[in-house]
Structure formats: C-alpha cells, structure tokens
Amino acid sequence: MNSTGRVRHSVVLTTGILLSASALADTTAPGNLRYAVYSNTAAELFWDRASTDDGYVSGYEITRNGEVLDMRDGLSLFITDLQPGTENVFAITSISSVGERSTSVSASIDTGSATPPFNSAALAAPTGLRSNRYSSQAFELFWDRVEGQAYQYDVEINGTAAGSTDGTSFFVGDETLYRDESGELQVTLVARNAAGASSAQSLLALTAGDGNGVPDDGEDEPPVAGDDALLSLEGAGSLLQELTSLMRNNGLTEHLGTLIYLNSIDGNNYSSVEVLENTSNTFYTSDALYRRECVDGGSVKHRVEWSYHLFYKHSYNVSDCRFPDYRLVSGFGTYTNEYDGYVYIGNRWTGYRGEFDALVVEQGDTRETMTASLIQNKTAQGQFRPGDPDNVRRYLRIEDGEYDYEQGDVEVQVRDWSHRFNRYDPNTGENAFNRLNSTFTVSASWTDGQTLDIDAVFDGRGEEAPWFDSGRLHIVSDNGDTLEVLAGTGDPETYQLVSTVNGVTVSEIRRWDVNGCELVNTTWQQDLEREQCVFMPPLG
Numbered sequence: 001m002n003s004t005g006r007v008r009h010s011v012v013l014t015t016g017i018l019l020s021a022s023a024l025a026d027t028t029a030p031g032n033l034r035y036a037v038y039s040n041t042a043a044e045l046f047w048d049r050a051s052t053d054d055g056y057v058s059g060y061e062i063t064r065n066g067e068v069l070d071m072r073d074g075l076s077l078f079i080t081d082l083q084p085g086t087e088n089v090f091a092i093t094s095i096s097s098v099g100e101r102s103t104s105v106s107a108s109i110d111t112g113s114a115t116p117p118f119n120s121a122a123l124a125a126p127t128g129l130r131s132n133r134y135s136s137q138a139f140e141l142f143w144d145r146v147e148g149q150a151y152q153y154d155v156e157i158n159g160t161a162a163g164s165t166d167g168t169s170f171f172v173g174d175e176t177l178y179r180d181e182s183g184e185l186q187v188t189l190v191a192r193n194a195a196g197a198s199s200a201q202s203l204l205a206l207t208a209g210d211g212n213g214v215p216d217d218g219e220d221e222p223p224v225a226g227d228d229a230l231l232s233l234e235g236a237g238s239l240l241q242e243l244t245s246l247m248r249n250n251g252l253t254e255h256l257g258t259l260i261y262l263n264s265i266d267g268n269n270y271s272s273v274e275v276l277e278n279t280s281n282t283f284y285t286s287d288a289l290y291r292r293e294c295v296d297g298g299s300v301k302h303r304v305e306w307s308y309h310l311f312y313k314h315s316y317n318v319s320d321c322r323f324p325d326y327r328l329v330s331g332f333g334t335y336t337n338e339y340d341g342y343v344y345i346g347n348r349w350t351g352y353r354g355e356f357d358a359l360v361v362e363q364g365d366t367r368e369t370m371t372a373s374l375i376q377n378k379t380a381q382g383q384f385r386p387g388d389p390d391n392v393r394r395y396l397r398i399e400d401g402e403y404d405y406e407q408g409d410v411e412v413q414v415r416d417w418s419h420r421f422n423r424y425d426p427n428t429g430e431n432a433f434n435r436l437n438s439t440f441t442v443s444a445s446w447t448d449g450q451t452l453d454i455d456a457v458f459d460g461r462g463e464e465a466p467w468f469d470s471g472r473l474h475i476v477s478d479n480g481d482t483l484e485v486l487a488g489t490g491d492p493e494t495y496q497l498v499s500t501v502n503g504v505t506v507s508e509i510r511r512w513d514v515n516g517c518e519l520v521n522t523t524w525q526q527d528l529e530r531e532q533c534v535f536m537p538p539l540g
Contacts, residue, residue, distance in 0.1 A: 027050065027057060027094050027095070027096045027100045027101065027102040028050040028057075028094060028102055029050060029092075029093070029094055029102040029103045029104065029105050030047040030048065030049070030050055030060055030092045030093075030094055030102075030105055031047065031048040031049070031050065031105075032046075032047060032048040033045070033046070033047045033092055033105045033106070033107055034046050034047070034107075035090075035107050035109060036193075037109065041080060041081065041082045041083070041084065042078070042079065042080045042082065043078075043079050043082060043109055044076060044077065044078045044079065045062070045076060045077045045079070045090055045092070045107065046075060046076045047060070047075055047076075047092050047105070048075065049075065050094040050102060057094045057095065057096055057097070058073070058095055058096060058097045059071050059072055059073045059095050060072060060073070060074075060075075060092055060093065060094055060095065061092070061093045061095055061101075062077050062090065062091070062092055063090065063091045063093075064079075064088055064089070064090050065088060065089055066089075069090075071095070077090075082109070085110065086110065087108055087109075087110045088108070088109050088110070089106055089107075089108045090106060090107050090108075090109065091104040091105070091106040092104060092105050092106070123146065123191055123192075123193055123197050123198065123199040124146050124191070124199060125146075125189075125190075125191065125199040125200040125201065125202050126143040126144060126145075126146055126153060126189050126190075126191050126199065126202045127143065127144045127202070128142070128143050128144035129141065129142075129143045129187070129189055129202045129203070129204045130142050130143070130204070131187075131204065131206055132234055132235070133209065136209030137173070137174050137175050137176060137209055138171075138172065138173050138174070138175070139172055139175065139206070139209075140169055140170065140171045140172065140234070140235065141155065141169060141170045141171075141172070141187060141189070141204070142168060142169045142234055142237070143168055143169075143189060143202065144168065145168050146191045146199065152164050152165065152166050152191075152192050153165055153166070153167075153168075153170070153189060153190070153191055153192070154189070154190045154192060154198075155170045155187065155188070155189055156187070156188040156189075156190075157172070157175070157178035157185055157186070157187055157188075158178045158179070158180055158185060158186050159186075160177075160178055162178065167237045168237060169234070169235075169237030175208060175209060179208050183207065183208050184205055184206065184207060184208060185205070185206040185207070185208055186203070186204075186205055186206075187203065187204040187205070187206060188201050188202070188203055189201065189202040189203075189204070190202075230450065230477060230481075231475060231477055231481040231482065231483040231499055231500075231501055232499055232501050233497055233499045233506060233508050236483055236497055236499065239475075239483070240485070450477050450478050450479075451477075451478045452475055452476070452477055452478075453475070453476045454473070454474070454475050454476075473485035481499075481500060481501045481502070482498075482499070482500045483497065483498070483499050483500075484496075484497070484498040484499075485497060486498065495509075495510055496508070496509050496510075497509075497510060
C-alpha cells in the first residue's frame with residue numbers, strides 16, 4: 001500500500017480507501033464499510049447499521065461520485081455498471097426519521113482494466129462444514145456462507161464431482177455412487193466467486209453408511225428422522241430450493257402476466273413491441289392489434305375490441321411462444337374492463353374458460369410438462385362472480401431430472417383472480433404488480449414420502465422487494481411440523497425461517513443470493529429473463 005492508500009495487484013488494480021467526511025451530525029454514521037469486487041464491472045458494498053439505528057435511522061443514502069444511487073434500509077448494494085480503470089467513490093450516509101444526516105463513510109473502488117478472472121481479495125474458504133445422516137445411503141452437508149463473495153459452492157466426494165449449489169447445503173441421496181474400498185467418504189468443498197476465483201478447500205471425512213440407517217460418521221449428533229430433517233432449519237435449504245423451482249412454475253397466469261399490461265395502449269406495454277396499429281385517441285379503436293415477437297420464436301397477439309361506455313375486451317393468443325426458461329405451447333384468454341355508463345367498475349376476466357393443451361417449462365436439465373391444464377372460471381352469463389374461487393388443477397410430471405414423481409399431483413387454488421396480472425389501474429394511474437394466493441398439496445419422492453401442505457401468498461411489488469416482502473410461505477407436514485418463510489428485518493435481501501419440529505420452535509435470518517438472482521428495476525421488468533427474480537428469489 002502506498003501513501004495514497006492504493007493496493008495494486010499484478011492483474012488488476014483495486015482501490016479500497018475508506019474516508020470520512022468532515023461534517024458532523026447527531027445521527028451516527030454507518031459502521032464497518034467494506035466491499036467485494038466480483039469482476040472488472042461488478043462489486044458489492046456492505047456496511048453495519050448505525051449505532052443509533054433503533055427505529056431512529058430510517059435509511060441509508062448511497063452516492064457514487066456525488067450522485068445519489070439509492071436510499072434503502074438495507075445493509076448492502078450490488079453494482080454491475082462499473083467502468084474498468086475508472087475510480088468510483090461511494091459514500092454511505094445515515095438518514096434519521098426526521099431527515100437528519102450523519103457524517104458519511106466512503107470507499108473508493110477502481111477495478112482496473114484487466115479482464116477477469118481475477119481475485120479482488122482472497123476468497124475465504126467455507127467454514128462450519130458438517131453433515132447430517134438420514135439413512136445408510138442418504139446424508140446432507142451444511143456449511144456457513146462466505147458472505148458477499150461466494151457465487152457458488154462445488155462439492156466433491158472421494159475425488160468425484162458431486163455437484164454445485166448457490167446455497168449452504170447439499171443433499172446426497174445415494175452415497176454408493178461415491179464409495180470406495182476405504183469405507184470412508186472424503187468431502188471437499190470449494191467456494192467460487194463470479195470472477196471464477198476459487199477458495200481454499202474445506203475438508204470433511206465421513207464414514208460410509210453401514211446399511212442399517214445408523215449414522216457412523218464420527219459425528220456426535222443422533223440420527224434425525226426424515227420428517228424432522230425435512231422441516232428443520234438444517235434441512236430447510238434443500239427443501240426450499242426444490243419448492244422454489246416448483247413455485248416458480250406454479251401456474252399459467254403468472255407467465256402470461258409477464259407479457260402484458262392488459263389495460264395500456266402505450267408502446268411500452270411489451271418489451272421489444274411491434275405496434276401494427278395504434279391511435280393517439282384516449283379510447284381504444286376497434287380491433288387495435290399488437291404483436292410481440294418472443295425471444296426465441298413464436299409470438300403473442302393482443303387484440304382489443306371497444307364497446308362505447310361498456311367495456312374494453314382484450315383477447316390474446318400465444319403461438320409457440322418461447323422466452324427464457326418457459327415455452328407456452330398454445331392457449332387463449334379474454335380480459336375485460338367493465339363500465340357502468342360512465343363509471344369505471346373494474347377489471348374482470350370474463351371468458352368462460354381459458355385452456356392450454358400443454359405448458360412446457362424448461363429450466364436447465366429439468367424439463368417439466370403439465371398436461372390437461374385447465375383454468376376454469378366460474379361465471380354466470382359471462383359475468384364474474386367474486387364470491388366463487390377459480391380453480392386450477394394440474395398434473396405435473398418431470399420427464400428428465402433428478403426427481404421423478406409421476407403420481408405427485410399438484411393442486412392449485414387461485415383465490416384472488418382479479419389481481420393476477422401486472423396491469424394499469426386507471427383509478428390510481430399506477431401499475432399494480434402480481435398478487436397470487438395459492439395453496440399446494442405436494443406428495444413427492446423428495447419429501448421422503450410425506451405430504452406437504454403449502455400455503456403461499458405472493459405479493460412482489462416489482463422493485464427491491466422479494467416475493468415475500470408482504471407475503472408468506474407456510475409449510476405443514478403430515479405429522480404437524482411447520483416451516484415458515486417470512487420477510488427479513490428491513491433488508492430486502494433477507495428472509496426469516498421459523499421452524500417448529502416436535503413442538504420446539506427456532507428461527508434464523510438468512511440472506512438470499514443476489515448473484516443467483518439480481519434485483520430488478522423500479523417500474524416494469526423490461527428484461528423478462530430477470531422478471532421472475534422478483535416473483536421468487538432463490539431460497540435456501
């Protein structure tokens with residue numbers, strides 16, 4: 001380090017000068033400002049809460065080179081638009097509930113001009129590597145997160161790559177794939193950051209299962225029953241990752257909702273939209289047609305029919321539409337804005353039913369096919385009856401993937417039909433984001449033979465809030481154990497786990513991985529690939 005406080009690396013220059021402003025205020029400044037550099041364009045700032053932050057500090061202002069980037073109650077900021085070779089000075093200031101400002105703490109970051117991979121700082125090895133054995137062949141690994149740096153964790157067993165995860169647990173269902181004549185399992189865990197740098201190894205030696213389901217790995221922990229482990233804090237990681245994948249695909253309406261502002265004729269109602277016919281009139285003209293070409297082929301057509309002071313009727317067709325992670329094979333639907341004379345009543349889904357021949361969802365190596373999918377609207381003479389719930393029943397089959405539960409039926413009841421879509425509300429002039437209340441009943445091989453009742457309320461507000469910011473996820477096993485996922489403690493990138501097993505309740509605050517799912521923009525998701533991140537961040 002030279003007199004200017006610059007630290008020079010052989011591959012890239014990373015500047016990390018901590019400064020303090022001269023202005024004084026009664027409000028305490030944020031503490032322990034630090035940062036992690038992931039690439040020559042991406043970095044993340046971290047800080048601790050001000051010592052007076054006990055309901056007194058309402059948030060933290062973050063500036064870059066004097067320009068305000070954000071005002072948040074969180075304790076970190078992920079930046080992806082750094083310019084290589086350009087110095088960026090970030091300042092963090094505490095703001096009290098009455099507008100009082102603290103002194104600022106600052107960090108200067110220069111990622112240099114070299115190309116990754118590089119190591120902006122020594123990547124710490126994962127700590128706390130441990131295991132839980134569930135049977136003679138099944139066990140689970142757990143470790144502590146490498147905060148702010150690790151992008152993924154690679155697991156090897158006896159020299160064979162077992163897999164990677166962005167969580168802090170890894171489930172092994174069949175250890176016989178890795179056994180050798182030694183009777184031991186040598187586990188190697190390595191953390192890796194987004195720039196490709198690897199940490200030192202964390203090692204754990206286990207004794208292979210003895211065939212009787214009794215743990216013999218040198219641990220002092222007693223055997224844990226599968227149902228206890230499933231909803232315990234230690235077992236929650238693997239379970240939530242599976243449920244995350246399932247709930248991201250939990251209906252036809254969410255996917256359609258990502259495509260359309262159903263009550264807007266603005267050219268921005270689709271990303272990359274081709275407007276075939278439009279009008280500057282405040283009303284829709286009859287048969288105004290909009291067409292969106294999907295990312296990887298296919299299209300969505302949106303036709304509007306206008307009846308004076310009665311309704312706007314929106315219909316759309318999906319023709320082999322492909323966009324990242326999802327492929328809608330076929331379908332149709334109708335959506336109506338109703339008026340009583342000159343008075344706006346509300347948005348209603350009025351078609352008697354919308355039906356899909358099949359919805360194929362492709363994510364990574366897993367291909368899910370939902371067949372005989374049906375959305376049934378309980379209507380009378382084309383009119384919506386708010387008192388009746390709308391039911392969706394689907395049969396979910398994973399054709400290719402680690403889990404196979406052909407007999408695992410998934411039932412979804414949609415209780416709040418009128419808030420299913422991202423739509424424009426003419427009464428408020430604002431866009432209301434997805435809200436979907438649903439109940440699942442899942443019985444699958446990965447639940448160890450149990451039936452799980454899962455009640456979820458999704459209310460992603462689109463901005464920094466994860467899906468559970470004002471929602472919840474409540475899981476009940478068939479023996480009465482529960483696991484709840486709740487909002488965190490003011491930081492939008494955290495969530496709280498509350499586990500009750502055998503009558504004992506414990507809780508823990510965890511952080512979801514911003515590298516695995518970036519926070520998205522402030523109004524409308526222009527990038528459909530990232531939209532689902534708000535709806536469901538990666539848990540576990």
